[in-house]
Amino acid sequence: MPELPEVEVTRLSFADRIEGAEVLALHLGKPLRWPLGIDGDDLRGWRVGVVQRRGKYLWLPLHASDGRSGGLLIHLGMSGSLSFSGRAGEAGPHDHFDLVTSRGVLRLHDPRRFGAVVWGESQATGMPGKLLAGLGVEPFDEVLNGRYVHERLKGRTVSIKQALLAGDIVVGAGNIYACEALFRAGINPRLAVGKLSLPRCDRLVSEVQGVLRQAMALGGSSLKDFKDAHGSQGHFQLATAVYxxxxxPCRTCGTLIKRVVQGQRSTFFCPNCQKR
Structure with missing residues (x-):
């Protein structure tokens, strides 16, 4: 599944090219997870604003000449990807959304159709509001620090890995990146969050941010078929320490890397370097 680094890399690969473009048409293929929520013809003539990201979602703001505004919230699902090109060609069987603009065609390709494109008058209303409501802070938000995490973990009994994946404290630490951040922080993924000290929370926040920065610099992870809007693959998967x-053998101590299943997700860790 494309995680925060892949979504941010995707955003950066087309945001500046589509900004200011006029919407000429909108075409839908097979149904995605939720209805679009608006007649595509109603968006003709609207202009595209500055593309934003919230967690693993992209927000494509649109503005009409009469002052109306809104936007499209886009999720890549399990295997989706966006492309943006001057000539997209005829849509294939797995191309389910085309936004035709004066600068090119933004196309969602999604073989499994778990992705979504939904309309909203803002990010806080309608379907976008429902989808974004429970998200935690962004990983590079200035309010995020060890104390913030430590306070929000109080009273919870889940493992630290599951708490990271939940995304209600901080977004962006998907499965690959949670495994890597916990390794760098020296924290066993099975550790109950109630046992995590403030200094270890400080270290964890720093390593989550470091892993995500590195992943974005490497274009994200392409485990299967992820590509950005230029069609380029990511390379972070080549740099993982445990995932x-x-x-x-662990690259730090030589102990064999182990795998356990937590919440139906594979967790990789070094039993020597990562203490409970």
Missing amino acids: GREGE
């Missing part, structure tokens, strides 16, 4: 390395 996907079950049975291989």
